[in-house]
Amino acid sequence: MSSEFPQAAVNPSGHAINVPTMCPLCSHTCGLRVDVKDNQIVAVRGDETAPNTQGYTCNKAQAINLFAHHAQRVQHPMKRQADGSFQRISWDQAITEIAAKLNGIRSKHPSRSIALTGIGGQGSHIAGFGSLPFMFAIKSPTMYTALAQEKTQHPMVWRHMFGVRSNVYMYSDEEHADYIISMGANPLISNRGRNATEVFKRLATDPQRKLVVIDPRVSEVAKRADRHIAIQPGRDVYFLMGMVAVIVQEQLHNKAFVAQYVKDYAAFAEPFRAIDARQMADWCGVPHDDLLATAREFAASKRGTINYDTGLEHSYQSTLTSYLIHSLLVIAGHVCKPEGGGSAFLEQFGFRVPDVVKPAKTLVSGVEAVQCLLPIGVFPPNTMPEDIETSHPARIRALIVDGANPLVSYADSNAFREAFQKLELLVVIEPSMTETARVADYVLPARPSFEKWNYSMFPHEEVTPQLVPPILKAQGEALPEVEIYQRLARAMGLVPKVPKLVSWLAKYAVHPRWHGVGAPLYMAAVGMSAAVRGGGVLPIAGRIVHTMYDSLGKHLPAPDATMVWLLCLNQALFRKKVLHVALPETRGMHNPFKLGHHLFKTMLAHPEGVLVGPIEAMRASNLKDNLLHSDRKIHLPHHQWLAHISQLSKEAPRADADYPMMLNGGMRTGWNANTILRDPSWRKGKGPHCPIIISPADATRLSLKNGDMVRLETRRGHVDGPVRIDQGTMTGHLHIPNGFGLEYPDPQTGELVRHGIRINELTDIAERDPYTAIPYLKRTPCRLTPIAPQEASPTTWGAAAA
Secondary structure, three states, X not given: OOOOOOOXXXXXXXXXXXXXXXXXXXXOOOEEEEEEXXXXXXXXXXXXXXXXXXXXXXXXXXXXXXXXXXXXXXXXXXXXXXXXXXXXXXXXXXXXXXXXXXXXXXXXXXXXXXXXXXXXXXXXXXXXXXXXXXXXXXXXXXEEEOHHHOOOHHHHHHHHHHOOOOOEEEEEOOOOOOEEEEEOOXXXXXXXXXXXXXXXXXXXXXXXXXXXXXXXXXXXXXXXXXXXXXXXXXXXXXXXXXHHHHHHHOOOXXXXXXXXXXXXXXXXXXXXXXXXXXXXXXXXXXXXXXXXXXXXXXXXXXXXXXXXXXXXXXXXXXXXXXXXXXXXXXXXXOEOOOOOOOEXXXXXXXXXXXXXXXXXXXXXXXXXXXXXXXXXXXXXXXXXHHHHHOOOOOOOOEEEXXXXXXXXXXXXXXXXXXXXXXXXXEEEEEOEOOOOHHHOOEEEEEOOHHHOOEEEOOOOXXXXXXXXXXXXXXOOOOEOHHHHHHHHHHHOOOOOOOOXXXXXXXXXXXXXXXXXXXXXXXXXXXXXXHHOOOOOHHHHHHHHHHXXXXXXXXXXXXXHHXXXXXXXXXXXXXXXXXXXXXXXXXXXXXXXXXXXXXXXXXXXXXXXXXXXXXXXXXXXXXHHHHOOOOOOOEEOOOHHHHHHXXXXXXXXXXXXXXXXXXXXXXXXXXXXXOEOOOOHHHOOOOOOOXXXXXXXXXXXXXXXXXXXXXXXXXOOOEEEEEEEEOOOOOOOEEXXXXXXXXXXXXXXXXXXXXXXXXXXXXXXXXXXXXXXXXXXXXXXXXXXXXXXXXXXXOOOOEOOOO
């Protein structure tokens, strides 16, 4: 007996033409078609059949071969020696030793002393199908993700206002809106949306639609705006307070929508009656008339939306900012509009599980874990160092870093560097010898996206999951992350032996003829076998996934795809009607297990992605489906946040006299890809690609010209680098692109050379949002001093100026 799925295979010759895959370099995950020769990606094109991006891609995709082929690939398990060097060891030795150390910590300390950070890096989420069950199995809630470093304020707001599930997100429908406010975003560079270039081109040429950009810089998207409001850096919260005050005081809110759906509007509105919108405009450094016109026009528009990104999320009071944005959308009636064009909810593919685990809190700051597109709460990395260094008995003693590079990517690199020295065990699971890997006790080689089965579920305007087979042969002894976690779990005694009944039923769960009956019987048997050992919800859930990997995984194209199969069943169980619209051939399938089986087969047959959640099928019931409070009302007032807003309205923002300028740490350009691409040769054209970008006025004041060297100082450190004068930059405002400062071997000498500025040597871990601990990376006070070229420190600049 066999399943009807083909077994996973990679072309042994390393040659292929027009193979579908996806770009892992950012959250857009553009669909690609590539040619492979001698196990190298030699040609890259946008995939017009990909439902997510429909042929769009940016320049970064041309460099994806360097993700798999570069000088810092880790091809074998490595163990750090006493002198700091690394020795190659076997997988058996690595797994055995790490398992013993982890079990030793678990035997003496609470389980939460073992932490995980990363989870599904490299634009690939299939790694999470190994890491999350592993953490569930050891019963540790100590998990950190990049999402919690920038996005968790939004699900906090959505949960409070609407009572939504943890697996939904709200997106802004710029494509169909008639009035768009863009704040802290530059979609034309960050590639936000299906094809931002076309969307904003149509916006600029349609006289019936209006684009307002609120940004300190004259960005690429600001140049296309009908109104550009050059706000002072970090003052967005005051502008939004002023907008709400105008709408409340002039009674411009959508009275019918508010009366029908909003609970206690009067309590929400009361603090804003006392806010002086003119004062808010003055504090923002913008004309009062611009604030007034924007508030009035947004309230009067038929289909308004607000587009935001990390420029807002990494700025001052980002939780209050999110609360104010969504309050504006609600009181103007621009949420979940049946005709589209406002802001609406989409439910993530698969995961719909009840909230049965009480969120944990960080040890020192008491920041609560937030469920953000995952069925478990996650912590902001910003709180990790303090929870390592605390004397609390449950302090972090062991850390697994999976597809992340904290010593470069997380705020305040120095704080992380100091904290990591106090760990008892640091394990890095990663394709490359990163800056973090070089200080680890063990480095376990993971396969990059193109050498393994890959899955992406990044949020987009529609639900279009991708399950992509490997297109390159694996190098060395590298393994998929899911397999690494499975081996660790076995060695730690977390995975029970698969019962014979479960193994037998696994064949029928995916049998061509019997899967409609076999799948539910198999899942019931797996659930019962996992529950026998008890331990609570999380360990049982972890054992279920581990058991499925060892049983069902044998009958799938690859065991890595086991959780995708389960997600397909979940999708069919809870979103059958939408699936029938997306896949018309399934309209006669009423058995959800048959429907889920068909969906899994469809995903295997279409690695370019499958449209399973067309927005047209969800618009009419969008508010009904996501307004889940028992009274079916939007709970607009949040008394703590409203009290904080009221307090802010009475206190003028203060400047730092010692550091009078403001650094935007992490500007998007065409030449940054987070820290995924390590080989700097992918960047083309004249450098430097990582300058310190300043205004003409500041250049004149400091007698600087393009290429002159300066020292940029903050309270946490300093860096040296060349300046670039930008006509669109505001006086007193500086920008540095993100993703630089990686150390890569010189092609001639082999010595490590740092390329560009490492922003997080400047940022301060203590400067963060009071509710989520998300760092204020976009508003770091700083000062600038001209220096002679010979004064520049090679440790902060290296050879990147060429």
